Amino acid sequence: MGVNAIINKVGRIESFILDDDIKIYYKYASMLKSGENIVDIGTGWGKSAAALALSNPQAVVWTYDPGDYLIDKNVVHNHTKYIEMILRTFDNLKIKNIKFQAIDAMQADRPVIARIVHFDLNGDSDYNTQCLFKKWSRHLCSNGVVLVRNYHLGRSEKKMADIVFKNYKNEGQEGYITVFRKP
Numbered sequence: 422m423g424v425n426a427i428i429n430k431v432g433r434i435e436s437f438i439l440d441d442d443i444k445i446y447y448k449y450a451s452m453l454k455s456g457e458n459i460v461d462i463g464t465g466w467g468k469s470a471a472a473l474a475l476s477n478p479q480a481v482v483w484t485y486d487p488g489d490y491l492i493d494k495n496v497v498h499n500h501t502k503y504i505e506m507i508l509r510t511f512d513n514l515k516i517k518n519i520k521f522q523a524i525d526a527m528q529a530d531r532p533v534i535a536r537i538v539h540f541d542l543n544g545d546s547d548y549n550t551q552c553l554f555k556k557w558s559r560h561l562c563s564n565g566v567v568l569v570r571n572y573h574l575g576r577s578e579k580k581m582a583d584i585v586f587k588n589y590k591n592e593g594q595e596g597y598i599t600v601f602r603k604p
């Protein structure tokens with residue numbers, strides 16, 4: 422499936438994800454080999470995970486979110502409803518290559534080694550952001566990429582990426598995504 426078809430397919434999912442963000446997901450995800458892993462932190466409404474999964478149906482997308490943000494915003498009433506909403510979203514799109522866990526990504530045990538880690542946080546605390554960046558950079562393979570959404574806004578994503586990814590190569594920004602490549 423081409424990128425425009427993916428943009429169209431996920432277009433109905435509520436979210437802040439831009440079409441240009443999806444072009445970046447496609448650019449990096451479509452080049453992975455069968456069975457390689459993508460980690461998406463901050464499932465939210467499921468749009469980034471869905472776009473990444475559709476970009477390469479042979480890759481596996483692991484996405485984590487306890488759902489607190491959408492529960493706080495009254496989008497869903499509770500944790501169970503959040504899980505139902507996300508599973509329904511992926512099911513409606515007939516996506517099979519997503520593994521969703523409604524947990525804090527810091528709690529994920531035995532994480533896979535990823536070729537791509539996408540962080541879509543909400544300008545969360547420096548502490549949360551730094552812990553996530555540090556943990557998941559250890560589970561990124563050499564030459565893998567980190568996609569940091571909202572880096573250019575200068576919030577904790579920028580502050581912490583500049584520390585944790587200081588030895589990575591900044592490959593630039595498209596949409597709201599800044600790309601860092603691990604040495």
Ligand SMILES: C[S@@+](CC[C@H](N)C(=O)[O-])C[C@H]1O[C@@H](n2cnc3c(N)ncnc32)[C@H](O)[C@@H]1O
Nearest residue numbers: 436463464465466467468469486490525526541
């Ligand atoms: C902007 S939303 C993500 C939007 C999402 N990527 C989409 O496509 O709809 C940010 C999400 O990050 C989640 N989040 C924040 N800290 C987290 C953590 N430690 N582990 C997992 N998710 C986290 C929040 O619950 C929130 O839903």
